Structure formats: C-alpha cells, structure tokens
Amino acid sequence: MTAPITLSVQHGVARVAMRDVAGRNMLGEAFVDALIDALGRAASDPEARVVVLEGLPDVFCAGAPPELLEALRAGRTAPADLTLPRILLDLPLPIISAMAGHAVGGGLCLGLCADMVLMARESRYGANFMDLGFTPGMGATALLEHALSPAVAHELLYTGELRRGDAFAGASGVNHVVPRAEVVPRAVDVALRIASKPRACVELLKRSLSLPRRRRYEAALTLETLMHTITFRRAPGAGADHAY
Numbered sequence: 001m002t003a004p005i006t007l008s009v010q011h012g013v014a015r016v017a018m019r020d021v022a023g024r025n026m027l028g029e030a031f032v033d034a035l036i037d038a039l040g041r042a043a044s045d046p047e048a049r050v051v052v053l054e055g056l057p058d059v060f061c062a063g064a065p066p067e068l069l070e071a072l073r074a075g076r077t078a079p080a081d082l083t084l085p086r087i088l089l090d091l092p093l094p095i096i097s098a099m100a101g102h103a104v105g106g107g108l109c110l111g112l113c114a115d116m117v118l119m120a121r122e123s124r125y126g127a128n129f130m131d132l133g134f135t136p137g138m139g140a141t142a143l144l145e146h147a148l149s150p151a152v153a154h155e156l157l158y159t160g161e162l163r164r165g166d167a168f169a170g171a172s173g174v175n176h177v178v179p180r181a182e183v184v185p186r187a188v189d190v191a192l193r194i195a196s197k198p199r200a201c202v203e204l205l206k207r208s209l210s211l212p213r214r215r216r217y218e219a220a221l222t223l224e225t226l227m228h229t230i231t232f233r234r235a236p237g238a239g240a241d242h243a244y
Contacts, residue, residue, distance in 0.1 A: 002019050002021070003019065003034070004018065004019060004020040004023070004025075004030070004031050004034050005017070005018055005019065005020075005031070005034040005035050005037075005038045006019055006038075007038045007041055007042055009042065009045050009047050009048050011192060011195055012047060012048060012049040012050065012191075012192070012194075012195025012196070013048070013049070013050055013051075013052060013188060013191040013192060013195050014042035014045060014048040014050070014051045014052070014093070015051075015052045015054065015188070016035070016038045016039060016042055016051055016052070016053050016054070017054050017055075018031075018035065018053070018054070018055045018056070018060075018061065019056065021056060023062075023065070024056075024059045024061075024062040025055050025056060025059055025060065025061040025062060025107065026061070026062050026063060026064060026065040026107075027061065027063060027064045027065070027068070027084065027106050027107070027110070028064075028065045028067070028068065029068075032084055035084070036084070036087055039051065039087065039088070039091055042093065043091055043092050043093050046199075048093060048199075049093065049194060049195040049196075049197065049199050049202050050093055050094050050095075050096065050191045050194040050195050050202065051091065051093050051094070051095045051096065051191075052095075052096045052098055052184075052187050052188055052191050053088075053095055053096065053097045053098065053110075053111075053114060054097075054098040054100065054184050054187070055098075055099065055100065055101050055103075056101050057100055057101055057180070058100075058101045058102065058123075059101040059102050059103075059107075060097075060098075060099040060100065060101040060102060060103040060107060060110075060111055060123075061103055061104075061106070061107030061108075061110050061111065062102070062104055062105075062107050063104050063105035063106040063107040063108075063128075064105070064106045069132065072137075072228070072232065073134075073232050084110065084113075084138070085109060085110070085113045085138055085139045085143070085217060086214075086217065086218075086221075088110070088113035088114065089113055089210055089213060089214045089217055090210075090214065091206075092203045092206060092207070093202065093203065093206060094115040094116065094194060094202065094205075094206045095113070095114040095115050095116075096114055096115065096116045096117075096118065096187045096190055096191055097110075097111040097112070097113075097114035097116070097117050097118065097187075098118050098183050098184045098186075098187035098188075099111045099117065099118060099119050099120065099123065099125070099165075099183065100118075100120050100123065100180050100181075100183035100184055101120070101123055101180075102123045102124050102125065102162075103123070103125050104124075104125070104126055104127075104128055104162065105126075105127060105128050105129060106137070106138050108125050108126065108127055108140075108144075109127070109138040109139060109140050109143050110138075111125075112143040112144065112146070112147045112173070113139075113143060115206065115209065115210065116175045116187075116190060117147060117173060117174050117175055118174075118175055118176045118177075118178065118183050118186055118187050118190075119165035119168055119174055119176075119177045119178075119183070120165045120177070120178065120179065120180035120183050121164065121165045121166040121169075121177055121178065121179055121180070122164060122165065122166075122179070122180055123164070123165050123180060124162040124163065124164055124165070125162065125163060125165060125168070126156055126160060126161055126162035126163060127140050127144060127156050127157050127160065128160040128162070129157070129160065130157070130158060130159070130160045131160035133231075134228065134231040134232065135224065135227040135228060135231050136157050136224060136227075137224050137228060138221075138224075139217040139220045139221050139224065140157065140220075140224070141153075141157065141220045141223070141224060142213070142216040142217050142219070142220035143213075143217070143220075144156060144157060145216075146173045146213055146216070147168075147171060147172075147173030147174055148168065148171050148172070148173060148174075149171070149172065152171070165177050175190070176190075
C-alpha cells in the first residue's frame with residue numbers, strides 16, 4: 001500500500017508528495033499528521049534548503065473530509081485547532097507548492113500557504129466554503145488576498161466559484177501558471193536554484209519575508225473563528241457533501 005505522504009531529499013530539494021489516491025488527498029486527521037511529520041523531517045534534514053509540496057497529477061488537495069466538517073459544526077473540533085497553515089508558514093525552509101491538480105477549499109488554502117505558488121492552466125481552483133453553508137476558514141480570507149487581488153479574492157470567497165488556472169496568470173501572488181505536465185518540473189527547477197544558496201541565509205530570508213503573511217494569517221484566523229462560531233449556531237444543518 002502506498003504511503004499517503006512521501007519524502008525524498010536530493011540536491012538540497014526536499015520533495016513532499018501527497019499520494020492518497022483513494023482519499024483525493026483530503027485533509028483527514030491521519031493524512032494531516034503524516035504531512036506534518038514529513039514537513040518536520042524535511043526541515044530537520046541538514047541537506048535540505050527548500051521544500052516542494054506536490055499532489056496527485058489530477059488533484060492537489062480536495063480539502064477536508066465530511067467527518068471533519070461535521071466535527072466543526074458539532075463543536076467537537078474548534079476552527080482554531082486547524083493549524084496546518086501555521087505550520088507551513090512557520091517552517092524554517094521556503095515551500096514551493098506545485099499545484100498541478102485541482103485544489104478546492106482547504107486544499108487551495110494549503111497550496112497558498114507556500115512561499116511560491118505554481119498552478120496548472122487546465123486545473124481548477126476555488127474556495128467553496130460558502131457553497132457548504134458557512135464562512136471561510138483556515139486563514140482563507142488572508143491567504144487568497146495575498147495570492148490574488150483583494151477584489152478577485154473577495155469574489156471567489158463570496159461565490160465559491162472554481163476557476164481554471166489560466167485565469168490566475170499574472171496574479172501578484174502566483175509565480176507560474178503553466179500546462180499541468182510542466183508544473184512539477186518547473187517547481188523543481190526553481191527549487192534547485194534556491195538549493196544552491198547557504199541554508200542559514202535561506203532560513204533568515206524565509207523568516208523575514210513570511211512575517212507579514214504570518215501576522216495576517218493569525219489575525220484572519222481570529223476573525224474566521226468568530227464567524228464560524230456565529231455561523232454554526234445559526235445554520236446547524238448545512239450540507240457536508242463537499243470538500244472543505
């Protein structure tokens with residue numbers, strides 16, 4: 001059975017690959033634990049200088065599974081407990097997200113936590129929280145505004161629309177939009193250029209450049225948690241048949 005997360009380090013590039021075909025890389029508890037473990041091992045590897053986060057060819061990450069959505073609604077899990085974005089933002093090494101496949105909801109947030117973002121022209125990306133009957137989470141309000149213009153980010157958050165990657169070409173927070181087959185090779189090429197630099201300098205630059213986003217994420221998470229508290233009290237019966 002293939003492990004849901006694999007890690008390989010070569011030439012200074014740590015490749016963290018999400019490979020849960022059956023679960024479409026949904027952010028279930030065991031999957032997230034394995035992802036956090038792989039990221040931690042990548043950061044502690046003295047050879048590593050940069051992380052490439054990649055998914056399946058057709059699905060980068062489908063977000064959270066229905067059981068997590070239900071736990072959020074029932075109050076068994078607090079929105080503030082979903083700290084995966086914080087872990088990526090705080091990782092001492094820069095992360096490149098190679099989103100060759102579709103990314104929806106929390107899956108898109110996961111990709112946008114990276115320091116550099118690559119998308120596929122033909123894949124679809126969106127934040128479908130409102131389609132499920134509740135307000136955005138996982139820092140989406142801040143993460144989308146960083147990657148896109150505030151106007152576009154707000155439209156996607158309100159409507160839940162999924163857009164092809166080619167619609168994001170030229171967005172200020174998206175580094176490259178290329179054909180699907182070129183996403184991972186391009187990400188590795190960028191990573192190799194970073195990997196040639198001294199690790200101490202790479203870590204210092206990551207800490208410095210990520211500071212504004214880390215601050216915005218924490219502020220957004222506070223407001224999103226408040227919105228969730230109100231939303232779940234008012235709309236306890238919202239559907240849970242889509243990915244978070």
